[in-house]
Amino acid sequence: MDRVPLNRSVVTERGAQLADATGFDSLSLAALARSFGVQTPSLYSHVKDLADLRDGITALALGELAANIGDAIAGRSKKDALVGFAAAHREYSTDHPGRW
Structure with a gap:
């Protein structure tokens, strides 16, 4: 492998x-x-600790969610935009429950 x-x-x-x-x-x-098939200390070159990893995941999730919302509301206004916004949140939370 x-x-x-x-x-x-x-x-x-x-x-x-x-x-x-x-x-x-x-x-x-x-x-x-x-x-990854490595020892835990190998990760410390990339993340400081578990809290740092979780912060990174949170930032990743917020970026992904923002992109999804942007796509969902593009060209929409008023109620239609709000429906797209809500749908993007629902879809993201369903697809990525651990990040949500």
């Missing part, structure tokens, strides 16, 4: 995927390291 080169972005994205699968509160650096 080829190892994925680790960087902050790769570690954060995989952490977000694990959060979606197991829950944000269940996320651990040990589980994240296992998913």
Whole structure:
């Protein structure tokens, strides 16, 4: 199996995927390291600690949600825009429960 080169972005994205699968509160650096086939200390070059990883996941989620909302409300106004805004939130929370 080829190892994925680790960087902050790769570690954060995989952490977000694990959060979606197991829950944000269940996320651990040990589980994240296992998913890459590395030891936990290998992650400390990319994230300071679990809180830093969670902050990164939160920032990732907010960016993704903002992009989804932008797409959903583009060209819409008033009630139609509000419906698109709500639908984007609902879809994101359904697709990414751990990030939500």
